[in-house]
Amino acid sequence: MIPVIDLFAGPGGLGEGFSSLLNQKHRHIFRIALSVEMDPAARETLRLRSFFRQFESGQVPEEYYDVLRGQLSLDELYEKYPPQATSSDSEAWKAELGKVNPAEVDRRIKDALGGSKNWVLIGGPPCQAYSLVGRARVINVDREKYENDGRHTLYKQYLRILRVHRPPFFVMENVKGILSSKLAGNLIVEKILADLRSPLGKQVGSSNIPDLGYKLFPFADYGETLPFSDPEPAPSDFIIRAEKHGIPQSRHRFIVLGIRNDISWTPARIRNIKKEITVWKAIGDLPRLRSRLSGKGSSAPENDTQEVWAAAVRELLSYPLTEEEGVRREVHEKIIASLRSLRDVKCGGEFVSNSRKPSWQRQWLSDPRLKGACNHESRRHRKDDLWRYMFASSFAAVKKRSPTLLDFPPHLLPDHKNVEVLAEARGQVAFADRFRVQLKHRSSATVTSHIAKDGHYFIHYDPTQCRSLTVREAARLQTFPDNYFFLGQKTEQYRQVGNAVPPLLASKLARIVADYFHEAEED
Secondary structure (H helix, E strand, C coil): CEEEEEECCCCCHHHHHHHCCECCCCCECEEEEEEEECCHHHHHHHHHHHHHHCCCCCCCCHHHHHHHCCCCCHHHHHHHCHHHHHHHHHHEEECCCCCCCHHHHHHHHHHHHCCCCCCEEEECCCCCCCCHHHHHHHHHHCHHHHHCCHHHHCHHHHHHHHHHHCCCEEEEEEEHHHHCCEECCEEHHHHHHHHHHCCCHHHCCCCCCCCCCEEEECCCCCCCCCCCCCCCCCHHHHEEEHHHHCCCECCEEEEEEEEECCCCCCCCCCCCCCCCCCHHHHHCCCCCCCCEECCCCCCCCCCCCHHHHHHHHHHHHHCCCCHHHCCCHHHHHHHHHHHHCCCCCCCEEEEEECCCCCCCCHHHHCCCCCCEEEEEECCEECHHHHHHHHHHHHHHHHHCCCCCHHHCCHHHCCCCHHHHHHHHHCCCCCCCCCCCECCCCCCECCCCHHHHCCCCCCECCCCCCCCECCHHHHHHHCCCCCCCCCCCCHHHHHHHHHHCCCHHHHHHHHHHHHHHHHHHHHC
């Protein structure tokens, strides 16, 4: 198998795509040799997935599933299988690139590759410094802090490894916001692309250092990009629109394929898919849940029963929902019908039994040995947010779009500075879509790390569940297999999912890279 080194690995979405790819003989093409991640919870997720991959398909021990069902601890699992536990512990390395000794990084990479000349470097630097929302938030508060943010230059750690280890191929990923991010008045993306093309910089051509360069290729073609014969694609050519490639999410990412200059090969591009994959196809089979009811702060009332929860939601009717209040009759009727249909369902948990199978990508997502859904527990929501969720999901069911704050009746507007102008004059307002329903028959909005903070941008389409998405539902939209277990606190699990590359998309990228090795074997 071809070794893969995964930098800034997060929970391993990009690596999962590569490691899951099979050839015509149903054998794995790539193997993750080393994953590097600084976040403790994500590293534990990586390690558990590495443990899973130590076994051939169908031979994963039942104890692994016992962990996912909460019937066995991780320590007990690892104690039962020492060789696989040791291997997974070595593969998933908790380290912060840029702070750990580079010599140690180089040693681990060299040991992991075991002398292999054919391998792939994947990953990407943390994206918060490049994301549009995160960038705007920091710049508005402290421009100097933004300019000095070390995350702008973490790609240089990636660059250093290119320079030292010279992989034949690399795949680098980042957010779309990198296209407009500036540092000292200059576009960061132009500097990054120039450095990736020539990792040695001014040293290229010197008498004592061999030349090193890479040709950079986009993975996708939407009929707007330059052909591969052009020497330098524009930065925007490297944007991949996940919804165009069979992913149930409108996720646009900057992804570069680098091929070392001494390799004479032109890659294909991933296939575009016209049919949109809907949220319902992705999560519709998962067990129904009601939201949890929080009290003051984040604590839950001791009597958070189905009856108490339903009564709290039905209090919405004590407020005016008339057309005079801006609520159309058909939306009002949908709210009434939804309130009458509130069912006696559970709040879920780290594991929920379930016999239903997904209607889409069953072979990719489903594992019959699991017999349920893990990481499928609803969040706690304040009573007033439950009312907003009920209104928003009912509105979306009728209008086929998510409401903006301009559509909310005044008494349901949140107490937030961004809605002051709206509450006073019904004018324009910043973050007008801060309560966003993921529409049943459309692909979802981008699942981001913000989902760890609250669920307002990720409201379930079903009004009778009256809640935001669970970790598992978010993971489904990101195309993680159901037996992929996220470790850590709930907020850490959400953050991992939001920061990941969709594994199903990553497998399509891996297929492009694998074509080279297949063609090389035939030659």
